[in-house]
Amino acid sequence: MENMGERVIEPLIMGRVVGDVLDFFTPTIKMNVSYNKKQVSNGHELFPSSVSSKPRVEIHGGDLRSFFTLVMIDPDVPGPSDPFLKEHLHWIVTNIPGTTDATFGKEVVSYELPRPSIGIHRFVFVLFKQKQRHHFNTRKFAIEYDLGLPVAAVFFNAQRETAARRR
């Protein structure tokens, strides 16, 4: 994985994305978002007409066994001076395998094209690394989501398809 550098997050802080939307974090994955081959740079302005279709989102990092979730939002709705509707959700893609792009994931919330009405809006793409499926802990999960004790359970057995079985 290439060296991200501490400076990568600075434009996000200056543009108040870290603050209004996110807490401070350390980027570890290089993500390229591009509309029609044009890469999205922090703070650059695009025309709504050029972002009417979903962009290409490349994940440079991780591995094929790690999965990522992408979220796109607008924190300046309906207008930046009084964003009483913040945030507006535009897109969610889950289970994106590492080193691939968003087309390999599952579109949980379909892409909604940006249509800023009042003032200049920011549109933010956020990438999360999903927790591994290994080392899952059911008890811990129940506590985390405050589920309490189970109400039902059942189990079955299985082995390798071609394994020698008792006749």
Place this chain on the structure above:
Amino acid sequence: MDSQREPRSHQSLNRQGSLYGLTLDEVQTHLGSSGKALGSMNLDELLKSVCSVEGNQPSSLAAHEGLSRQGSLTLPRDLSQKTVEEVWKDIQQDKNGGGSGHERRDKQPTLGEMTLEDLLLKAGVVTETVPGNGSAGMEQNIAQVAPWVQYHQLPSMPQPQSFMPYPVADMQAMVSQSSLMGGLSDTQTPGRKRVASGEVVEKTVERKQKRMIKNRESAARSRARKQAYTHELEIKVSRLEEENERLRKQKEVEKILPSAPPPLDPKRQLRRTSSAPF
């Protein structure tokens, strides 16, 4: 014609100390020698005399504007020709029937003590208004009044109280002041600033402050946008320069020292095969 509450026109008066707060007696005083008896004057003439400037004022500010603006306060035909006395009689009759809904229950036992505003209200020319909600047209009219009207309403002005022959210089000062204050066409300040009404001035100041704050925030956001993008570009440039340098160096190194021998091409290699016949 009785004075109904429903509006005859879409005009409304701003209650807060307008020229219409003058009583008819006061109006009569100022018309004095130049105007005819108030009672026999019809409403049209009454309004014109109140709003016109006496004599010929060289200053074009309030004078001409006042007259031309006055046109926006159009009296309904049937009313304008009515004389003040006739209107008064109607009011008297209506009073017996009960005038409800009127905020100010001023009793005007005589015509002279009635204010212009009440007269016009009861005549049905104008409607009552919500404080702070004056119509723009009316405001302009009110602002562009004859300066002598202002004498009444701003007693703090250091001018002698005699009106008839007033010095032209002072008049112009007043005129310019009134046009300045009244002529502001700021759409966000519907309150009239001409009169020293504390409440209205406060509101407009408040609004101005809010606007200023919003503007400042907007400017701050604009700066943040600009700086974020500039910084992003700086970082990218720096990264690209580093990479460029790295690639150049690598190229140099490769020229001097050829790197690992090219991978073996099985097609070109010598192979051991048993192809000989022996």
